[in-house]
Amino acid sequence: MSWALQIRWLWFQKTDLNRPWKGLDIPVHSNAVALFHISIVSHVGQGTNTLFWSDKWLFGCSLAELAPSVVAAVPIKIRQQRTVAEAFMERQWPRDIQGGFSLVWLYEYFQLWDVLLEVNLSEDNDQHTWRFDGSGSFSTKSAYQAFFNGAMTFEPWRRLWKAWASSKYKVFLWLAIRNKCWTVDRLARRGLPHPDRCVFCDQADEDIQHILTDCVFAREFWYKVLAPVGMPANTPGQDDDVFAEWWKKARKHADKTKRKGLNSLIILGAWTLWKHRNSCVYEGVRPCIQLIMREFNSERQLWHLAGPDRCRL
Template sequence: MLRKGVRRVIGDGRATGIWDDPWVPSEMPTTLTRPKFLTFTAEYVCDLLVEDGSRWDEDRLGVLFDEDIRQRILSIPIDVDLGRDRWSWDLDRSGQYTVKMGYRNAMMETWGQFSLGLDIDEEATTRFWKRLWKLPIISRYKVFLWRACRGILPTVESLEERGMDIDELCIMCNNAHEDVFHALIDCPELQLMWVNANFDYSSRLYHANILEWLVVEAGGWKDEQMAFLAVAVYHAWERRNKKKFANEIIKVEELWPRVERMMEEIQVAAFTDARNVMELPKVKWEKPEYPFMKLNVDAAGSKSGGGAMGGLLRNSTGCCDGVFTSCVRFPSDPILLEAMSIKKGLELAKLKNCTHVLVECDSRLVVDMLHTPCDQASSLNAICKDILRFTTTMIPEESLSRKVCDMSKASGDWTTIEAIKPPSPEDTFTGAVKVNGFAVLLRNWAKVSSSFAEIRGILNALHNHMAWSINMRRIIIESDSLQATKTITE
């Protein structure tokens, strides 16, 4: 199990074998294959670094590895502050292994293969799951209904399927074999609860499985009816357990009134929370004050692996002074890509001789890591520390280097924060590239894989065009890919 997620994080590279340890980023940690002939000694990762250990020796990498492996290695930030190499849990961004994360990843394959053997529409089932998790009730009831639909409650039938020898009937009616549907829905001792309900649940009589019933019938229900059902089956299971383990009997007549009281408490709590929530002001992109430049970056992963990133550098008048775009084969994690886009944006700012830079991105996690550096052995932490080191070489004064990493406007969601200034009506026309809408364009990259090359070609042409250096406001693009043009103009 550990082999699926454990990987070496490179510090000085002296304790990690090139051919013996998993250290190159991949979907699953693996070791590299040693070439039959080596033109120079290369046993440890430090042998692949330049003399001072600050960066990779690209000439050596080109001799030893193919282009794919070389690009993966170059994507690894050298964490010189880490000192010795460390082990990291690659399946969590913190790099730390916990029993909870280990169990979750160990069970992912099992859960993915789990099937109830029901002949129900897959799209309808997906819609049901999405609706379930959005119900206006506390998570306890939603998780319980999910478990009931999956059939993973410890009923007599479920325990027998796991190899336990339990020769018992339903503890409530003592007249039928106990499976999940019987225990929560079909038991004769529960029927009065459904009769007393404020909603019509009579369609349960035509089904024998909870998931099948809800996928087929609940599409016409209001969210309130489904929320009441989730609370009702929870109390039905609680009643069953109290009788089975504590010999405590709760009358069936008391069940629905309990459900109503609980729903009233939930609604009152939700109303109180809604009144106490402060309405956040709408945040718009603002021009930086002179002498600052503002760097806006964004990134997105690709379904086929890797991802794309880009950014705009604008001055105190709001005009674009520079732009960058980049595609990488690895990583595909959007959080890592966001951090890498910040580093590339700062490199662009340095080329433009900027001394005062404000950075805005939409990843709160990256912002927090930059504000509070730590010693975690993770790829994200290594990239963030590399960014902080770069700011010290970019701007010697400590006060200014701190301002470079002032990313106070990160919200984690472009839909709730207008971080890109919208173009004025005179700047928008058919076939035009919305220069100020760059972040939205990057989000579309991951959705239009067939036109990815066309989009990349357009942006590279813009990147190399002199228009950027003279602040042209209008650029007309002609392309033979209708989908690519449509994606950009949207």
């Protein structure tokens, strides 16, 4: 968000010449500068407010994209200051180029020369378009979202990270939903010691999705958790073998006034199942519904005392 707000400064610096701080050095993070440069397309009029070497003004591209070898031979200071108007004044732009030449450089240079001969400046002001908004104008929201383009999505993020629960429970469930917990399947792939089957039911191969929803022991546990709060129908069924999908469905079927409480309840229930499973694996405890429910209810009472009213069921 900080970077998105910094880009707002750069946008005003580019489009509003009446800002009193115009021309001053603005402390902007390099990531914000990089996003700004790839997000702005300039339409040249007089060419006084468009940088010749670095802005995207020729066919929607920058010269660095069209002739990278030529631009690499221009000092950075000149790239950051030379405007289109100055570059065309008495053909100043070829004199900006310094450094050794190559066959690739010569090819790019003559191609660029031919293209620039067809450019004609006008009396209109330069116009700048923000690519990440349909209106063409900058918004902090679109800049913020642009930082996440190409990022991996995590569908349950809102009901997980916005829920009322301690961070350690949320991190555990984040790992569980992404199948990153050290269950039998994960241990076996790495050649580490592991139980042969699920310690709860001794009927199936164990993975974290099985432990939290698909196991008959887990389903009985969830029924005993949800029945007292009037939601027995939300207990995982035989077709519910993915925890995140079951959670999404259970929340959708719950009354809107109870959804915040249900999120906290499910997070606590998943954590309790995981702890009970570890006690069975590492401490020799036998799976027991009565024992796990005592552990769950004890912890739930503490959450009930500490949590806000809107997160209680």
